[in-house]
Amino acid sequence: RKEVEQDPGPFNVPEGATVAFNCTYSNSASQSFFWYRQDCRKEPKLLMSVYSSGNEDGRFTAQLNRASQYISLLIRDSKLSDSATYLCVVIGYSGGGADGLTFGKGTHLIIQP
């Protein structure tokens, strides 16, 4: 089983719609979770951290379900500029140090006018 799994998409969504995607992780000891966004031929950029209680940042809502080992990202009122690849990122801790980020392969989102 892959460490971090995402549906690669693409998700084709009309502008203004709400879209959600999930990501599952295999390491139950994982401690920190993030969503990154990557535009074509650009570097990944942090979109938001994911907290246990769930968190919201404008049109974006992130949720964590530790029991089922998945995180989700919800985008409301989608804009054309939301078109990008969304990367699920997990940090697992082993021993005395961090393992660095483990990335999912990303979900490709296309917002259509």
Next chain:
Amino acid sequence: DTAVSQTPKYLVTQMGNDKSIKCEQNLGHDTMYWYKQDSKKFLKIMFSYNNKELIINETVPNRFSPKSPDKAHLNLHINSLELGDSAVYFCASSQGRAESFGPGTRLTVL
């Protein structure tokens, strides 16, 4: 003002050559990383470097070696380049958790 910078942005070279990619961060972060993003867009960590402690992903060939002259720099040296090394290489830095990425270096091996 660039937080994490890399040079060069593009690198085209012949198989068998030795090349280096430089990375600098001005964020004062303690940990720096190198990632490889292949043609299938999968990002995979290669190295992390923190206070002179190097953690290597065991799948990385020993032709790849990171070198850190100081806390703000982590350069990547690649010996005897192979076709399969063609990818985008991202440098990143962090202070604990989320990482900031450099703009990437697109390496093409001919």
